[in-house]
Amino acid sequence: MTDMHDIRAIRENPQAFDAALQRRGLAGISEQVLSLDSERRARIAEAETAQADQNRASKEVGAAKARGDEAEFERLRQLVTEKKADVSRMQAEAALLDNRLRDLLMAIPNLPLDSVPEGVDENDNVELHRWGNPRNFDFTPVEHFEIAGVKPGMDFETAAKLSGSRFVVLKGAVARIHRALAQFMLDLHVTQHGLEETWTPILVLEDMMVGTGQLPKFGEDSYQTREGYWLIPTSEVTLTNTVHGELVDQSTLPRRMVAHSQCFRSEAGSAGRDTTGMLRQHQFEKVEMVSITDAESGLDEHARMTRCAEAVLEALELPYRTMVLSSGDMGFSARITHDLEVWLPGQNKYREISSVSYCGDFQARRMNGRYRPEGGGKPEFVHTLNGSGLAVGRALIAVLENGQQADGSVTFPAALHPYLGGATRLQADGKLV
RNA sequence: GGAGGCGUGGCAGAGUGGUUUAAUGCACCGGUCUUGAAAACCGACGUGGGUGGAAGCCCACCGUGAGUUCGAAUCUCACCGCCUCCGCCA
Structure with a gap:
């Protein structure tokens, strides 16, 4: 995803991020951002593991078909179908979290430089x-x-x-x-x-x-x-x-x-x-x-x-x-x-x-x-x-x-x-x- | 408004269901050669994400999103954008 804010910087120093927002009179939001972010990354990791399994099985399916091993072909086909469902579900979860994070970040203003005077209006x-x-x-x-x-x-x-x-x-x-x-x-x-x-x-x-x-x-x-x-x-x-x-x-x-x-x-x-x-x-x-x-x-x-x-x-x-x-x-x-x-x-x-x-x-x-x-x-x-x-x-x-x-x-x-x-x-x- | 076409890496441009881990060229970068440069040659070379001391490994990405399929850049549908011709018009 294209970050509206540098998510890595927020991870590394959430206090600084919140402090900058507070200078704008806004509540700190890093906790919410980071919790969404870590949840999202967990889903991504799961989805990718399942995807890798699916890809491996998919390749073997082709090989089994090529050498005429119908039984193995059917077994792998079944496996791929299952993995595919897993992947699809996990990806949907990841995408949902990704969108929520994106919507959240989209609405957060830029961070003031340190040289900007503190004030409310x-x-x-x-x-x-x-x-x-x-x-x-x-x-x-x-x-x-x-x-x-x-x-x-x-x-x-x-x-x-x-x-x-x-x-x-x-x-x-x-x-x-x-x-x-x-x-x-x-x-x-x-x-x-x-x-x-x-x-x-x-x-x-x-x-x-x-x-x-x-x-x-x-x-x-x-x-x-x-x-x-x-x-x-x-x-x-x-x-x-x-x-x-x-x-x-x-x-x-x-x-x-x-x-x-x-x-x-x-x-x-x-x-x-x-x-x-x-x-x-x-x-x-x-x-x-x-x-x-x-x-x-x-x-x-x-x-x-x-x-x-x-x-x-x-x-x-x-x-x-x-x-x-x-x-x-x-x-x-x-x-x-x-x-x-x-x-x-x-x-x-x-x-x-x-x-x-x-x-x-x-x-x-x-x-x-x-x-x-x-x-x-x-x-x-x-x-x-x-x-x-x-x-x-x-x-x-x-x-x-x-x-x-x-x-x-x-x-x-x-x-x-x-x-x-x-x-x-x-x-x-x-x-x- | 009508008709048709197109969207692939920084750029150009192949690729119409399975060695695409996306060919090739140009540009960029490193090097050889050279007094220096150019040319030539050799090499490296997409973006993002995940994971990890690191090396690395894994995943995604061919406008976007769904679908078909064991398998999609490739087939189907929708949407977005661009272009061309006709009509209208400053």
Whole structure:
């Protein structure tokens, strides 16, 4: 079976496994895992012994038939039939236990690294550093959807008519700024950070959602089509699963990719949260980075990817702080996560705009993505990382709120000017100039 | 939507009921040769699981799962995925 977790590691050090889960606020489960595991192995051993007997008898049957010994042939035939029943029964028992173990392990999240701060939720996240200083406003800054120049281009009413709540229609200048942001980010990562521009499907087979960890546990958070396709909640799903079932040469690592895609989330557990504005939508755009690396360079790659995301905010002159998530606030597949929180003057707080996670071999195990070490040797699981660079809708919010002026206009960071046809600001009447 | 085809090791590709312990080639690895390299030659070379100090031994795996059979990569059925042609369509 393909292990979702390293069963050998759990056998060798069940305390460490439980301790890691407890840091996530989960009960220790190694006892249950190991009892299933040892039971399963016992059944396997029995089944294999019986199978070996059957195989031996089967071979002798052929020989007896060949030399015309009918009596011996009949006797052995009988024996094989009996053994076969034994094997079949024992294998069924083993398979049952194997499936139960698999189901159990499938639902267990990745283990936090030791460096992850202990905590139960976002209040225990630890700030690593800040960049930039929030502006001093000589007026009271408002939220993005309240800015005079933004209002004509951000239409929640029409979107609600078309699609219900948590959707938006962007028009005119606002739509263009949104597009400009995505293009700018993509260009930055491709030309400055060496990531490979990638365009992927946004409908995927169920297996891919299992591979990155959305399934089987979090099906409620995503959308599925009548045909069985899943709409990706992030292009982490497609980019990471490019190595699904693959055995690649180590020399091709690291593989650094970036994609700009639509993302779809049902926000099932977010009722009542961020209901105004376009902070939390069912459909949004994101520029996503993914790295496929080997076991040795995973953590260095994490630092690098975090820098790639930070660089976007710095280029856009948006004040932010970099957090390391506490053990209780991390996502299912992550071993460690850096969140970038951008300053939103309208809310007077820092809000998540990027999340950069190192997943170790967790996702690779689920999708059986491996590499052949240089110089030969046994295949090893790749290590995977993903990070937003950045969420486009939230970047739009940040640019609008941080650039807002007393008269309801918005000034843009210089990096964006070329992407806006040279425009430097959004007037209070909604026009770009 | 209609019709047909295909799924074998990292890759390519044999194999249609029993010496398949899965041929062969390429790639990778070790070596010989060479000033060095290439070529050539020699050798090793699938994945997972169980067991065991170790060497080893055993089991499974030819998309997945059932079935037929003394015996299945090979036959049957279902499912999954891929491809081609036609139709429709950005």
